[in-house]
Amino acid sequence: MSSDGDVVSCGAVRNTDTYFSLRIASVFVVLVCATSGTLFPVLARRSKWLHVPKSVFDFAKYFGSGVIIATAFIHLLAPGLEALASPCLSPGWAEYPYALALCLLSIFSIFILELIAFRWGTARLEKIGLRHDPHGHYTGSHAAHGPEGAQTPPKESGSSSSDIEQQREHPHPHHHGHLPHLDDSAAAQIVGIAILEFGVLLHSVLIGLTLAVDEGFKILFVVIVFHQTFEGLGLGSRLAFIPLAPRHNYVPVVAALVYGLSTPLGIAAGLAVRTRYAPGSAAASLVSGVLDSLSAGILIYTGLVELLAHEFLFNKEMMNASNGRLAYALGTMLLGCGVMALLGKWA
Template sequence: MSAKTCLTLALCGLAMADLAPRQTQAPTTTTAQAQVTAITGCHLHASDLYCFAGTAEYKIKTTVTATTSLPAQYTDCHSHGASFYCVDESGEDVQAESESGSEETEETHEHEEEEETTTTNEHCHFHAGVEHCTGGSEEESSSSGSSSGSSSSSSCTTTSRDYNIGLRVGLLFVILATSSLGVFGPILMQRFFQKKLNLLFVGLKQFGTGIILSTAFIHLYTHASMMFSNDCVGELEYEGVTSAIVMAGIFLSFLVEYLGHRIVQAKIRSEAALSTQEKSKALISSEVVSITVMEAGILFHSLLIGLTLVVAGDSFFLTLFVVILFHQVFEGLALGTRIATIGTRDDPELHPVESSGVLSPIESKHAQAESSSETSETVPIGLSMKKKLLLASCFAFITPIGMAIGIGVLKQFNGNDKSTLIAIGTLDALSAGMLVWVGLVEMWAADWVTGAHGRKAELADANAITTCVAFFGLVSGLVIMSVLGKWA
């Protein structure tokens, strides 16, 4: 082949190579991300926040708690070198990481979603300054407020929060007003409309019975169990400590009432000739002992309610406040109706008291003769208005006092401290035991079956209308206070 031919072939080859299509480099991730201006559709996977830009999913590198509201969108997206950022609602840059290039496969992501489906349904609330989250896992977790609700990341040290002090001080007086309305209302109504509101008071008394029992089981017993099961308390050597303290509360209530009744009976026996008025006063004294036991359990509980309301974080404070507002009204009604009706029964069955428990025929005739000779005496209607209002005032002021204590120690209070959790759990459990005794024995059983304080059960042979009203009130109290237990 000649040199001219070789040169011609070489020139043709170069021309063909220049005409061949060139392969361009694929666009980089940074270039693609730079085209995204905003990401929306933000949602949670476990404690991680993800948002969408079209069909592409981005992981937002920020801390989101279960009580934090999710952002609607991130705007003004831009790149800094190889990193991708968007601007949040406060104007701060937040790094976003595209999930398209991650090593996580779609199957793995879906499997992780299945495991954490209930996390988005978490319900979080505060008890003693500790954020409790339920519904996201099999066990309730406790968070200090800065974590995502996982007990493994909770801290037992004081949680730093910003509190709206002015709001708490103002709402203290609102709680005082509503507590007073609940507890003083029945007493004043009984004083001025005694004959016209008998049926209403029957319903209110049974409504109060339901409130007391639901408070004991749904609120106090449950809260005590939560305190003792907190990770910061550690492992308890005796697992039944909550139930044991509740039983101690029941026993203490029984002991106080039993000793009180024995003292009253001893006073009656010490008088050979006891008038009807004196017998009535003795029975009223016995009734006051029972009311005092009930009020003691309520006061312990209300003091803790005021404290735990104040130390709750601002994200949940107003919700908890509204719930406790209703709680105080209903509990005040429960106590107020019992105080109002002390010794006010129109048909007291005063039973003569004897040392052996059985009256002899001669003693029985003597008692009947004494009773008939004193029919003209006026039986006292019970406690004076001043004493009733004094009993009611203790309840009206105790929750605001608890709130005032909470405001005073707000910056130092540590709801995760072991001694604090044990103290609150113990008081809750003791209060639960006291209210269980009063609710079941002195209220429910005494009103419906057994009777108490020298009188028969007022609903044992009541007419159909009265029985229906009482039954409706009882069930309403049980249900309403149990529903409130979802938030408080």
Template sequence: MAKTIFYYVLTIMLLLPTIVVAECSCEANDLPRDGKSVTLKFKLGAIGAILGAGAFGVGIPLLGKRISVLRPENDIFFMIKAFAAGVILATGFIHILPEAFEGLTSPCIGETPWQKFPFAAFIAMVASIGSLMVDSLATGHYRRVHFGGKDGNKEVSINSKVVDEESNDAHAGHVHVHTHATHGHSHGHVGEGSDELGEQLSKLELIRHRVTAQVLELGIVVHSVIIGISLGTSQRLDTIKPLMVALSFHQFFEGMGLGGCINQAKFKSRAMATMAMFFSLTTPIGIGIGIAIAGVYDQSSPRSLIIQGIFEAAAAGILIYMALVDLLAADFMNPRMQANTRIQLGSHISLLLGAGCMSVLARWA
């Protein structure tokens, strides 16, 4: 179900640019342009460079199956994820959201209603709330399906029973497991080392990681297609050249973040390869679309600015939510990290480095 929705949204994203054609435009179109043959060479070079950088970035964390140091159970993985989360957070705040504000407040689209209300911030907020809802509903759905069998009516809840140190409770050190089913209600006590409890907790955590990876990829794909179209439709070398370099680093760092989430979600090899391929191809596909419609596409037309602004704001909201809630909060509040000062310090430094590197790239893209 989730995969079907994901592919449907992606298809809409790829088809939207074909309806954005030149209408009335601002004077930005009067800027000098370079020859089409020259710009085309650089655009084709950009496709290859960005494709390679994205594939390499998303592929590094996926090598965890073969390289033990990159596996989620290792301490270094916390630092890799913190760096990647910083990249994604800076992408949302520094790269995407300002572009959305610029597009939705442009004088080209008229004063009413766009100048009367902060639509970019509003759409980003709605997208964040929507991400929370999708996150919660999808996790709940997969949990019911997984633990409830075919009818989905079985609910499993696991609650830790906290016992005072001075208490002589016979159940100290155990976990109380409640199982509610359609035709009954049962209680049981399971020891801390129980394989059954460990398996249930592992499955719940895995479901959460899988939903996180899918929602995160959706937000990244939306942004990647739009920024690819922007490069593909550009007719000036002084715009294309810095964009090509900056976007290569951009895709590499974003790929590391997404790859870490995919690795932690433990998808099957085919699913992991598919998600990695979609991420790697979206920006090059966007560039290809931009090249194809460059003759009729006007980045400063009202329709173009509105559509791009809306999707950029939505993508920013999704990425900011995912970075703060599903990546940073989940790891930084992890008991394993809080009990280890070395992991904490390394993760904080990695977070600042990731956000800093991505912020510096905003100078060119």
């Protein structure tokens, strides 16, 4: 049970005005760095005069995957556990690992929502005689699931038993090789990116709020600049390759701009309420702990399923790649994970 002194300490507002001008400048510095990191892959891929090698995009994609996964565990789940274990909260919060439970709830909620979306989208495509692979890989009339989806079945003159079974289920099979990117497929990928960005945005707003009032501002400021730039690079590399119809080409740009604005808005909000906001109070600990835990679940699911599994296990190109290329992709991903995990020492 906390003493009266502890209660007062938990609710006290002790934010100083140190580095106030630099805190204001951080709004614009973080805005430029985060937005540039996110927009660069999107604009570079569309540019006719800026010829960026595919290897650069690959590096950003795999590096970003590692960044996102490390962010989930080191920068979200760990702070969520710490916040919900705060002595300022009622003793009941210490009787159960609520942060882990919320993270688990978030993972399964995202999984169920995505499962429903894929089933609905696949059913719509089948009504018009097309097959959709929810992993994003098109294989003609065959849409494989799981690791088998990374293997292309051999073409034979006769029909195999599986082909006959498919013909029974679908009287009008289509053998178009690689199907064009369909609106439903694009919508599914947009949903996946939206889920990823939603989790990242919650985290970005919270760290912006922390930066505005934290006493150890200088170190945290430098770390967050790198943090938001790397995280933006990972997000931007995903946004750059969403298959969209020309009329929807604005979506990746808007998503990049929203990400770039998230942390500066958090900083601005923190500066506006710094005379009333107590970072260690029960309310602040509860809000940040719950949001961090939920965001961690979103990024864990997205990072492990949408990024790792789809880029490696369910990707035919990667499964058939040389050992050298596979080692490069894994090494790049581990580098991103390691760098972001190291930044967790300071932020």
